[in-house]
Amino acid sequence: MMxxxxxxxxxxxxxxxxxxxxxxxxxxxxADNDRLNAFICVMADTARxxxxxxxxxxxxxxxxxxxxxxxxxxxxxxxxxxxxTTAASRVREGHVADRDAATIAHLRQAGAVFVxxxxxxxxxxGTTNEDSAFGPARNPHDPSRSPGGSSxxxxxxxxxxxxxxxxxTDTGGSIRIPAAACGIVGLKPSAGEVSTDGVVPLSTTLxxxxxxxxxxxxxxxxxxxxxxxxTVSPPAPMPTSGLRLAVxxxxxxxxxxxxxxxxxxxxxxxxxxxxxxxxxIEIRHAADIxxxxxxxxxxxxAAYHAHALETVPQRYTAAVRLRLEMGRYIxxxxxxxxxxxxxxxxxxxxxxxxxxDALLLPTLAIxxxxxxxxxxxxxxxxxxxxxxxxxxxxxxxxTGHPAISLPSGMTSGGLPCAVQLVGCTGQTDxxxxxxxxxxxxxxxxxxxG
Amino acid sequence: xxxxxxxxxxxxDAEHRGLPELKPMLEALARATAALRQSLxxxxxxxxxxxxxxRVRGVRSASAIRPS
Numbered sequence: 001m002m003x004x005x006x007x008x009x010x011x012x013x014x015x016x017x018x019x020x021x022x023x024x025x026x027x028x029x030x031a032d033n034d035r036l037n038a039f040i041c042v043m044a045d046t047a048r049x050x051x052x053x054x055x056x057x058x059x060x061x062x063x064x065x066x067x068x069x070x071x072x073x074x075x076x077x078x079x080x081x082x083x084x085t086t087a088a089s090r091v092r093e094g095h096v097a098d099r100d101a102a103t104i105a106h107l108r109q110a111g112a113v114f115v116x117x118x119x120x121x122x123x124x125x126g127t128t129n130e131d132s133a134f135g136p137a138r139n140p141h142d143p144s145r146s147p148g149g150s151s152x153x154x155x156x157x158x159x160x161x162x163x164x165x166x167x168x169t170d171t172g173g174s175i176r177i178p179a180a181a182c183g184i185v186g187l188k189p190s191a192g193e194v195s196t197d198g199v200v201p202l203s204t205t206l207x208x209x210x211x212x213x214x215x216x217x218x219x220x221x222x223x224x225x226x227x228x229x230x231t232v233s234p235p236a237p238m239p240t241s242g243l244r245l246a247v248x249x250x251x252x253x254x255x256x257x258x259x260x261x262x263x264x265x266x267x268x269x270x271x272x273x274x275x276x277x278x279x280x281i282e283i284r285h286a287a288d289i290x291x292x293x294x295x296x297x298x299x300x301x302a303a304y305h306a307h308a309l310e311t312v313p314q315r316y317t318a319a320v321r322l323r324l325e326m327g328r329y330i331x332x333x334x335x336x337x338x339x340x341x342x343x344x345x346x347x348x349x350x351x352x353x354x355x356x357d358a359l360l361l362p363t364l365a366i367x368x369x370x371x372x373x374x375x376x377x378x379x380x381x382x383x384x385x386x387x388x389x390x391x392x393x394x395x396x397x398x399t400g401h402p403a404i405s406l407p408s409g410m411t412s413g414g415l416p417c418a419v420q421l422v423g424c425t426g427q428t429d430x431x432x433x434x435x436x437x438x439x440x441x442x443x444x445x446x447x448x449g
Numbered sequence: 450x451x452x453x454x455x456x457x458x459x460x461x462d463a464e465h466r467g468l469p470e471l472k473p474m475l476e477a478l479a480r481a482t483a484a485l486r487q488s489l490x491x492x493x494x495x496x497x498x499x500x501x502x503x504r505v506r507g508v509r510s511a512s513a514i515r516p517s
Binding site: 285288290291292294295298322323325326329330331333334337338341 | 450455459462463468470471474475478481482484485486488
């Protein structure tokens, strides 16, 4: 599947039309959705109509910018006017959005074409996409495995060529984890940078809206469209020579699958050979991340769901209902302790970035796990799938730093691995420039031009 | 409230509400709460001191693993 950049070049050269490419995406959905279950709702008629309109506008001289006519998929957690927002839950039965989420309105202005709404872990409260009222989404690289979550359908749709990019949400890693599991790019911007208005919340203090795409340049284009700034072009990548990256070894590299570790070390070696300076650093209280995250996300989610848990508990999937119920027992004093810990972690990540352009660490400690697995073997220990999948991404939801996941090669079994770059708060564009410079070296795949 | 008394009350309440399957999850939460309370970072004054140490240590401990 072509990138958004390539689509734009060929569209404006009149080699392709939006209608043709949108139709190709719809054909892929028709062919593969039964196998991958990536979409909850396919918006074929409106997509064709909008694509045709995009072509007509361009022919008439109206160019809305890089997303003009681009087929996108949307996680079914964001409101699209006139369409149900299911959040992959029966709790939402009967809901139809009466207006667009702020980000959807921006994408509409940018000329994007919405091909459909993608599957997710119910209410975005999980990392595997297994607990969905519509059944699990599946990984295009191996349908017996999870695509990651919670934006699993979004990642699967891009990896399978059903859309050129997708919009997801990330509360503990829900963009970066599925991007890593499916071998694509996933961007979580800085906290508060992209509006969450019109998005079903999981935790209002941890939720982020961002993009899943085929390249850093594409993620940049979608990110700016989400901000309501659709005409920005991707910046030129900065030279790798002189870039300074910091690897937080302790905690972040303690528990890794052997092949994930090997791909990470190879990426570091390639970056070093390209002139990037890589230091080891330490984030002292990293071991406290999981309990701090748990107390905040459970409390926030329980507060939002309290009414539905009382009135329609049977409509939740069993696992998500129990996790939400658990949050109702957290004491206020422990929630406050977690908030205090969050501030400390934020300052520690700030400190780690004072002399570096970005942190460099794996995104996902394991390759995509088999659907149904509750534990995975890492070294000599059986680790909880949920805990190990969140381990390397949730810190930056707590701290609010922008983070991007990039593919870093494959395991011997053909499953993607990924590394993560983390930038300074409020400097998502600077992080994207670093990521553009590092992308080819991290992937290990040389491209022409 | 101690974690032990909280856990006992929580398990009793969950069973009363017909959710006995919450018990192992509440026990896991109790372990996480114990870790949170023992953590220096959640105790604000100590946490601030720890951050200052981290700021210095983060810079000092940076060791190149690959020459630029």
